[in-house]
Amino acid sequence: MTATAPFGTLLTAMVTPFKQDGTVDFDGVKKVAEHLAEHGHDGIVVSGTTGESPTTTVEEDGLIFRAVREAVGDSLTLVAGVGTNDTKTTLELAAQAEANGADGLLLVTPYYSKPGQAGLLHHFKQVADATTAPIMLYDIPGRTGTKIAADTYREIATWGRVAAVKDAAGDPTQVVLLTDLGFAVYSGDDPLTLGFLAYGAVGVVSVVAHAAGNEIRAMIQAFLSGDLTTAQKINAQLQPAYGSLMGVPNYGATTAKAALQALGVLDNRVVRSPLVPLDDAEFSALRDGLAAAGLL
Template identity: 35%
Template sequence: MIEGSLVALVTPMTADNELDWDSLHKVVEWHLEQGTNSIVAVGTSGESATLSMAEHFEVIAKVVDQVNGRVPVIAGTGANSTREAIELTEAAKERGADGCLSVTPYYNKPTQEGLYQHFKTIAGAVAIPQILYNVPGRTGVDMANDTVLRLSEVPNIVGIKDATGDVDRARDLLARVASDFAVYSGDDLTALELILAGGKGNISVTANVLPADVATMCALALAGKADEARAINDRLMPLNKALFLESNPIPVKWAMARMGLIAAGIRLPLTPLAEKFHEPLVAAMKEAGALPANG
């Protein structure tokens, strides 16, 4: 079971929005040096919705090859077509991913039974560990805890990324699922409380900017050192909030470009961070320690 900080990795792009393989290599290596526990490639933060199939597969392959077993690599393989999700999941397995992250089908608004059958069918088709991903704020569909509980009984469905931000709901799920089913936060604002309640880690946007701090905070929380973890979390909180001034990954890619980690490329329909948010994001980055206070 993966524990700790799982970075929701951005996909670096050049100024003309082509994939930036050199920056991807540098950022992945930086995460390994900084103590990130797992890399989640081509998820929401990785702009999977605007990558071609070929690009999607190539990002997975390059990350897997570079990581070379040093940490687990999870590939985003969700789709609102069950057949397409199976194709993506098969491709991730073929390219050596350690597991897959599969988002609830967006736009077509399946019922709870439809969600159950969707994920059960993918799991039955591809023998690879699979993590469910519930983010109703983006998909327009919310997977109930009862449905997650049913799916947790499918052998290769091993966990869920809960991006609802509802810690009470996560506590209810944790009380009902088996101990070998991992509940991860998908919300940096509430991740600490979810881990302290029994969650296994945080699939984090903020880790793109301050990977060592997020990894340390998660490790302390998992060890039950709540006060020490909370001290780091309190410092990170303004940044956690600022990284959602506009839709993810608009702010985080701008922040990383400001740090010199990547170029500023982002694909339509997403646009670069609005100028009115530059100053508050820089202020939050300085407060969290991502930029020098006088820089």
């Protein structure tokens, strides 16, 4: 962790393993956390979108976080996903995460209700005023329906409480504005990570790093050390993995869990409804993509 990358450079939004009956598999949680720790990570985002947070309870989120901390100790930065579309629940999750020793809070734009920019500011400010842990905002309008506007970022920058932005809005050029405002920017879109770095991002909150942690870390390190040729080569090598994990309609927790099953980290790819696990044909295609990227 450095002053410019407050949570490290490579983090993964970790899946939440479930047993066949749909209950949380805490042994699986620890196995995945240990796997990430062993494959190039500086940190983990717990109970984010890829962790299926819309389907887990406040109590489960607390237990999952503690299981991850038990597995990795203080070796990794742990950022707790606390964003919901209900400010009261978000405040409850944030308080719980701080009590559990979270190193940071991931705060996604409220989804479905699509608040205006005044509503976003009101929501974010309540969390910022109620907590002390560094905050990473998460802008992903493709899932939430609302994009954080430039003037909203300018207002948030005056608070001094938001350290970083996970940007999944699809435009790496926005990094210039965000860094000028003092935010550390993390790519929230694996296929665009190298582009985000080129515009000044400090790292990535990844999904593909469930399977390619060492490779993505090597790409970031190569870029930051000025070896663009190596970074481009690794990025090209990873294209089949990007496509198989992120370029299909049923992606995210479903594909990440399937990748972990293919790697032997998990023994199933169970997800909670309304998600459905990859079928055999989809699983085979994902394996082909991982193999083409040299990850199997």
